Amino acid sequence: MHSETNAARVSRRTMLKTLAGAGAGSVLGAPMIWAQSLKDVTLMHVGPSYSIFEDIAAAASADLGFKVEMQNAWTDAIMARVVSQPDTIDIADLEFWAMQRIWRSQKLQAIDTAKITNWDKIIPLFREGRNFDGSDMSRQGTMPFEVQFAEGEGFASAPNGRATMMPTIFNADTLGIRPDLIGRDVTSWAELLNPEFKGKVALINVPQIGIMDAAMAIEARGDLTYIDKGNMTRDEIDATIAILIKAKQDGQFRAFWSSFDESVNFMASGEAVIQSMWSPAVTAVRGRGIDCVYKGLKEGYRGWGNGLGLMSHLEGIKLEAAYEYLNWMLTGPYGAFVARQGYYSSVPETTKASLSAEEWDYWYGGKPAAVEIKDPFGTVMEQPGRSRDGGSFEDRIGAIRCWNTTMDEGEYLVQRWNDFVAS
Amino acid sequence: MTPNRMSQLSVLPFTTILTVFTGLPLLMVVLLSFWTFDGLEYRPEFTLANFAAVFSSPVTWKIFGNTLRYAAITWAITLVLGFAVSFYLVFHVRNLKLQIGLFLLCTIPFWTSTVIRMISWIPFLGREGLFNTGLMQLGLIDQPLEFLLFSDFAVILTYVNLFTLFMIVPIFNAMAKIDKNVIEAALDAGATGFQILRTIIIPLSRTGIALGTIFVVTLVMGDFFVVRVMSGGQSSTVVSAMKNNIDQMYYPQAAAMAVLLIAVVLGMVATILRVVDVRAELAK
Numbered sequence: 001m002h003s004e005t006n007a008a009r010v011s012r013r014t015m016l017k018t019l020a021g022a023g024a025g026s027v028l029g030a031p032m033i034w035a036q037s038l039k040d041v042t043l044m045h046v047g048p049s050y051s052i053f054e055d056i057a058a059a060a061s062a063d064l065g066f067k068v069e070m071q072n073a074w075t076d077a078i079m080a081r082v083v084s085q086p087d088t089i090d091i092a093d094l095e096f097w098a099m100q101r102i103w104r105s106q107k108l109q110a111i112d113t114a115k116i117t118n119w120d121k122i123i124p125l126f127r128e129g130r131n132f133d134g135s136d137m138s139r140q141g142t143m144p145f146e147v148q149f150a151e152g153e154g155f156a157s158a159p160n161g162r163a164t165m166m167p168t169i170f171n172a173d174t175l176g177i178r179p180d181l182i183g184r185d186v187t188s189w190a191e192l193l194n195p196e197f198k199g200k201v202a203l204i205n206v207p208q209i210g211i212m213d214a215a216m217a218i219e220a221r222g223d224l225t226y227i228d229k230g231n232m233t234r235d236e237i238d239a240t241i242a243i244l245i246k247a248k249q250d251g252q253f254r255a256f257w258s259s260f261d262e263s264v265n266f267m268a269s270g271e272a273v274i275q276s277m278w279s280p281a282v283t284a285v286r287g288r289g290i291d292c293v294y295k296g297l298k299e300g301y302r303g304w305g306n307g308l309g310l311m312s313h314l315e316g317i318k319l320e321a322a323y324e325y326l327n328w329m330l331t332g333p334y335g336a337f338v339a340r341q342g343y344y345s346s347v348p349e350t351t352k353a354s355l356s357a358e359e360w361d362y363w364y365g366g367k368p369a370a371v372e373i374k375d376p377f378g379t380v381m382e383q384p385g386r387s388r389d390g391g392s393f394e395d396r397i398g399a400i401r402c403w404n405t406t407m408d409e410g411e412y413l414v415q416r417w418n419d420f421v422a423s
Numbered sequence: 424m425t426p427n428r429m430s431q432l433s434v435l436p437f438t439t440i441l442t443v444f445t446g447l448p449l450l451m452v453v454l455l456s457f458w459t460f461d462g463l464e465y466r467p468e469f470t471l472a473n474f475a476a477v478f479s480s481p482v483t484w485k486i487f488g489n490t491l492r493y494a495a496i497t498w499a500i501t502l503v504l505g506f507a508v509s510f511y512l513v514f515h516v517r518n519l520k521l522q523i524g525l526f527l528l529c530t531i532p533f534w535t536s537t538v539i540r541m542i543s544w545i546p547f548l549g550r551e552g553l554f555n556t557g558l559m560q561l562g563l564i565d566q567p568l569e570f571l572l573f574s575d576f577a578v579i580l581t582y583v584n585l586f587t588l589f590m591i592v593p594i595f596n597a598m599a600k601i602d603k604n605v606i607e608a609a610l611d612a613g614a615t616g617f618q619i620l621r622t623i624i625i626p627l628s629r630t631g632i633a634l635g636t637i638f639v640v641t642l643v644m645g646d647f648f649v650v651r652v653m654s655g656g657q658s659s660t661v662v663s664a665m666k667n668n669i670d671q672m673y674y675p676q677a678a679a680m681a682v683l684l685i686a687v688v689l690g691m692v693a694t695i696l697r698v699v700d701v702r703a704e705l706a707k
Contacts, residue, residue, distance in 0.1 A: 418486065
């Protein structure tokens with residue numbers, strides 16, 4: 001992957017030499033200044049904790065020759081900043097559903113997909129809204145493709161070369177369990193509400209996501225069938241919250257977590273044995289030598305995807321730099337980094353080249369680890385012979401049944417969620 | 424420079440800080456609570472919709488009730504503790520150096536951060552925490568006590584741990600000012616210990632009690648972090664509900680709730696100040 005960027009730079013240099021050789025003074029001036037000041041560009045990439053890594057910023061800066069800085073903030077805080085302080089961000093790293101909220105603010109500019117070298121290598125899920133085998137994917141919630149292409153203040157229903165964001169990382173989320181404390185197989189989301197685990201269940205305290213995890217469980221148990229778990233009606237929200245309040249009053253929940261480290265500690269300390277979880281949190285618990293499994297369940301997964309958006313104020317040389325950075329992000333090192341905490345890259349091909357064959361087989365292939373598998377920070381998180389749950393990349397992504405989202409009745413949902421928490 | 428000008432000048436820095444960093448943001452919050460919001464941006468069009476939504480929701484009353492309940496319980500416990508500790512320090516410890524030494528001892532926990540003092544309860548109280556393991560090893564219980572952590576108990580315990588000093592300091596200060604001769608005179612006149620406490624010490628400590636009350640009540644009413652962490656997110660206060668709204672970019676309801684909370688807290692403080700003339704007492 002490095003060779004690719006190097007090749008691009010060499011070709012630019014070669015081009016300049018060629019132009020100089022030709023004595024084309026008037027043409028020569030412009031690219032010289034351009035090449036000169038590209039070094040002075042600083043790009044501010046603001047993203048969530050699971051996507052922002054100093055190592056990646058340093059590697060990008062070294063490879064690209066200009067400075068990339070990263071800042072960490074929650075998705076909601078980034079959305080607010082994009083809208084109200086757009087000048088403080090150059091590259092916005094957001095979940096796709098955020099487009100539903102903020103694209104119309106016109107603070108982001110459409111990305112010309114022709115300028116993204118690896119665009120055609122991005123998996124079809126993002127580019128065409130289709131599964132690997134060409135079948136349709138669930139559209140419950142915000143499937144990234146629905147907001148992938150821009151048309152004015154709204155979204156195009158078919159690819160048009162103008163992307164709202166460039167897809168980077170994504171995953172299929174499920175429940176984390178402590179197999180050693182449960183002592184039997186867990187195969188359904190319904191277990192989240194199983195009284196057997198009374199007082200040992202935790203949920204994520206983010207209304208939009210917590211309610212979908214609960215809805216997966218409620219639907220699995222057969223209490224309710226939703227038209228769209230990702231865009232509930234008021235009646236559906238009320239029915240869901242009623243079931244949750246009942247469960248809470250019966251003592252089903254041990255806690256609701258609001259931060260990454262809380263979710264790790266709940267699981268590691270045994271306060272919870274089954275809970276909503278993120279893949280890196282599972283990796284972190286495993287890294288402490290505690291058995292924790294990100295369990296693939298028969299009802300499928302809750303999916304999400306992140307992308308990089310270009311702020312509207314980027315222009316001229318800074319915009320060119322931003323495109324170079326976007327291209328760099330799909331060349332492999334970033335994809336390999338996030339793969340080691342269980343996430344997938346939108347361009348698996350380049351990620352594969354940056355991972356060892358054993359790592360690729362473990363993380364993407366779903367095969368038993370051939371060697372010790374390490375997390376991005378070098379801690380051993382898997383012993384040889386064990387495999388990640390849920391199978392291969394294609395199996396896990398293909399089984400996504402709903403997507404992280406923002407609901408039309410979002411404000412009502414937050415109100416009812418507060419009601420649930422206060423009950 | 425006239426003394427008047429001097430005093431004006433000396434309050435200038437604080438006035439500036441208060442105006443710029445408290446006054447203006449507060450004014451913004453009040454303004455925003457009356458503005459229209461389209462889910463993305465504010466428009467300066469007057470609306471009462473935000474307040475209508477807040478007032479009409481039973482959740483608002485539930486979480487205000489819950490917040491006041493936390494404040495009342497914490498207040499009662501910290502008051503008893505604060506009063507008892509101050510009473511002991513002032514009237515039982517005769518040696519001034521020892522008195523100051525013991526008082527400083529009370530502040531030692533404050534040498535670490537609030538967050539650390541709070542978080543450190545978690546491994547202690549947890550299901551497999553020190554306390555439960557200890558009790559089980561002593562054979563006192565068979566099952567770990569679940570109510571210890573992620574419960575109202577844990578929240579109140581932490582509040583008491585964090586805020587008792589705010590009660591001790593003003594009460595200690597007020598008690599230390601009580602003239603010992605008054606108590607001697609009462610004793611000579613045949614008053615019982617309880618009579619002295621009720622008719623002399625409590626009335627003369629009331630400034631301290633009032634100030635301590637203001638500290639503790641406003642701290643509890645404005646908290647969301649302790650309740651979120653120690654209740655394991657299972658309990659809600661006004662500010663934690665506001666935080667949920669803010670996190671989802673639904674600012675107007677949060678602003679309206681903030682205004683309501685400020686009104687309630689101001690009301691409480693005003694009542695306390697009406698009952699006890701803190702200014703006059705402090706000037707003594």
